[in-house]
Amino acid sequence: MATTVQKITLSSSRDIPFNKLVLSQSNVRRVKAGVSIEELSEDIARRGLLQGLNVRPVLDAEGAETGMFEVPAGGRRYRALERLVKQKRLAKTAPVPCIPKAADAATSAEEDSLAENVQRVALHPLDQFRAFLAMREKGQPDEDIAAAFFVPVNVVKQRLRLAAVAPSLLDLYAEDGITLEQLMAFTVTHDHARQAQVWEVVQRSYSKEAYQIRRMLTETTVRASDKRAQFVGLGAYAEAGGVIMRDLFQNDDGGWLEDVALLDRLVADKLKVEAEAIGTEGWKWISVAVETPYGHVNGLRELSGTTADLSVEEQATIEVLNAEYAKLEAEYESADELPDGVDERLGEIETALAAFDGRPVMYDPSDITRAGVFVSIDGDGKLSVDRGYVRPEDEAPVTVDGEGDTEAEGATPEASDPSTPMVQRAIITIGGQVEPEDDDDDVIKPLPERLVTELTAHRTLALRDALATNPHVALTALLHKLVLDTFQRTSSSGGCLEASVRHVFFSVQAADLKDSPSAKAIAARQDDWKTDLPADEDALWDWLVGLDDASRSALLAHCVSYGVNALYEKVDRYGGAGLSQHGLERRLKHADRLARAVGLDMVDAGWRPTVDNYLSRVTKPRILEAVREAKGEQSAQLIDHLKKGDMAREAERLLDGTGWLPEPLRLADIETAADTPTGETGALPDFLASDDEDAAVETEDDPARMIAAE
Incomplete structure (x- = not known):
């Protein structure tokens, strides 16, 4: 039934x-x-x-x-x-x-x-994203959608951006295969193929965090805060067809510029236009580069120009601004906080007065025709123009009495005719950069020779800065040199004292060397002393005599520091005039002695291992060795499966704050160095121990083969 x-x-x-x-x-x-x-x-x-x-x-x-x-x-x-x-x-x-x-x-x-x-079931966020997208496709503006649901317009834009992620990733999100934070990270780019490619890598990686996804999506881009982007301007870049990637879900500092080649071309074009305009001033040469290396003016004579005089109107304006500034300061002297309008006006006055301080420097026309200009971009993305440097080969020839009427060799009649106007076209050179070769071999190879030189350039600069702030050690180093010259009669040259300081120029250096804390400290100290030093040699002697003991010690330490040379350099194997192996060993040993004396710590000096300055320049085993030393075997195993580029970036994150240093930047063992008898050559560090340039693999049985490879 x-x-x-x-x-x-x-x-x-x-x-x-x-x-x-x-x-x-x-x-x-x-x-x-x-x-x-x-x-x-x-x-x-x-x-x-x-x-x-x-x-x-x-x-x-x-x-x-x-x-x-x-x-x-x-x-x-x-x-x-x-x-x-x-x-x-x-x-x-x-x-x-x-x-x-x-x-x-x-x-x-x-x-x-x-x-x-x-019993009520909340709407899945993806359904809301797609509903917003459908409303927009039917013609509703973002503002109307926001008003209809009582949310800010930015929320609508965010949800529409989420709805525009690759369909395959949206399907995963609907099935809880990825989190909302991961989905938000993918919105940085509109390239669905790139999104899918990154997810393919991320899902096999131990790190699936949103920040890792953003990093991978933007690894080939340039930040909008980069000085190149600031120099060109985001508007000009976009007008030229460049794409700016934005993150609507967190502060992206202006976003990322996707087309790096376009950006570099726009930078080069704008720098060239600026250089050509400067060339009309009559300079002999103009060197153009995105950034100038540290010590780029070494060996060049700087012209002494005169600042343009203030006009009567400008002087009157300065007096009025100073009077207004003083009046406002006096009026609000006892106020705990300045009103917004007053604070803004004081800032305007300071800016106006600073503009008068930046008046152009005037040079002698005859000096301009043999001098040149360095054109680059400063750290704020503004044009940097450094005028008035003469190369040794461009110096005016010294004439002997009776030869003043003889035309200089190579001079033309037009050049000697004062009635003929001199029109000189500046030679403009634009610098380039060579990318280092990649090496993915599985063995720990010696550090590249160029990298060792770059690292020791960092150490040399930090050692100079430390020595300049330690007059006692500087005096000891100078006395040590004088004693050697006096009692052992080592080679020396220059001056009646037979003691000199030769400023060593770093022909091989990393791009970040001039922006290091040591470089900035040395440059600031040099500028401070240069402002006080008299130009006349006789006046200089009298000025030095009048200095107090503390100032004399500080100046001595500063001068002695410029003679520090802790660079690793290629030795001359054939007994020529170059650096010998013994000379290199002696130099590095002396550098360690100085470093211990001044308490040099390259971590405190600001050096950190990054992708650019070390990790991308060495092999994968070297990267793993660094992580293993700093964080342990477990951390090294977390990244040993990655490709070299990804491994280097993750290693930079893992090494941050650990204080790890590569061998060239470490201080040699103090006890070993102290036990070495005077006059004997101490052993080099492992990475410099061998003379075999062709060594490619280091082994436990033969550590002496760990040398700097070319």
């Missing part, structure tokens, strides 16, 4: 005047959450009531219906309607769609109220 299925009966809906409704005390919602009553009422005013109210008749003491209805489910909608009635935007008797239930229904009012809230 077939079982009879019992049919259910749904309550029929009916319209009930609003003034016949009251809020039930059986409503289980007590805590405010989600959309406010104000926003819900505005939404009802815009769209109407999308869902009716659940109501029950109110009974009197005898159990008879009173004609009023209570609302146990839908209390927030009732409050929103009530607000519209109070605002007279809805009539008191306006019919409200309701679903009434019998007073003696099988389920209680509390149960109905709870069920309505518990």
Whole structure:
């Protein structure tokens, strides 16, 4: 016999005047959450009531219906309607769609109220993203969508950007295969193929964090804060067809410039235009580079120009600005905080006065024709023009008495004719950069010779800075040199004292050397002394005599520091005039002695292992060795499966803050160095121990083969 299925009966809906409704005390919602009553009422005013109210008749003491209805489910909608009635935007008797239930229904009012809230399923965020996208595709502006849902416009833009991620990734997000944070990271680029490529790598990696996804998506880009981007301008880059990648979910510092080749071309073009304009001033040569290396003016004579005089009008303007500044300072001297307007005005005055300090420097026309200019970009992305440097080969020839009327060799009659105007076209050179070769061999090879030289250039500069701030050690080093010259008669040259300081120029150096803390400290100290030093040699002697002992010691230390040369350099194997192996060993040993004396620590000096200055320049085993030394074997195993580029970037993150240093920057073992008898040559570090340039593999049985390879 077939079982009879019992049919259910749904309550029929009916319209009930609003003034016949009251809020039930059986409503289980007590805590405010989600959309406010104000926003819900505005939404009802815009769209109407999308869902009716659940109501029950109110009974009197005898159990008879009173004609009023209570609302146990839908209390927030009732409050929103009530607000519209109070605002007279809805009539008191306006019919409200309701679903009434019998007073003696099988389920209680509390149960109905709870069920309505518990059984409701929130919309998946992806459905919301796609709904916003559909509304925009139908012609609704972002502002209208934001107004319709009472959210800021930026929220709409964010959700639309999420909806534009690669469909395959959206499908993964719908299935909880990736997190919302990961999905937000993918919005940095619109390239679906690149998004899929990065996810393919990330899902096999131990690190699946959002920051790693962003890093991989932007690894071939240039930040908008880069000085090249600031120099060209984001507007000019975009106008030339360049794409700027933006992150709508966190501060991206202006975003990333995707087309690096285009940016470099725009930089080169703008620098060339600037150089050509400067060339009309009559300079012999102009050297153009994005950034000039440290010590680029070594060996060049700097012209002494004169600053252009202030005009009467300019002088009057300065006096007026100074008077106004002094008046404002006096007026608000006792104020705890300056008003915004006053603070802004003081800043304007300071800027205006600073502009007068940057007046152009005038040079002798005859000097200009043999001198040159360095054109580059400073750290703030502004044009840097350094005028007035003469190369040794361009110096005016020294004439002997009686030869003054003889024309200089190679001079033309037009050049010797004062009536003929001199028109000289500047020779403009634009520097380039050679990328280092990659090496993915699995063996730990010796450090490249150029890298060792770059690292020791960093150490030399830091050692100079440390020595210049330690007059006692500087005096000891100088006395040591004098004693050697006096008692051992080592070679020396220059001056009647037979003691000199030769400034060593770093022909091989890393790009970040001139921006290091040591370089900046040395340059600032040099500028401070240069400002005080008299130009005349006789006056210099008298000035030195008048210095107090502390100033004399400080100046001596500064001068002696310029003679420090702790560079590793290629030795001359054939006994020529170059550096010998013994000379290199002696130099490095002496450098360690100085480093210990001044307490040099390259970590404190600001050196950190990065992708550019070390990790991309060595083999994968070297990278793993560095991580292993600094963080242990477990950290090394986390990255040993990565490709070299990814490994280098992760190693930079892991090594940050550990204080790890490569061998050339470490201080030699103190006890070993102290035990070496005077006059004997100490052993070189492992990475310099061998003379075999062709050594390619280091082994435990033969550590002496660890040399700097070319």
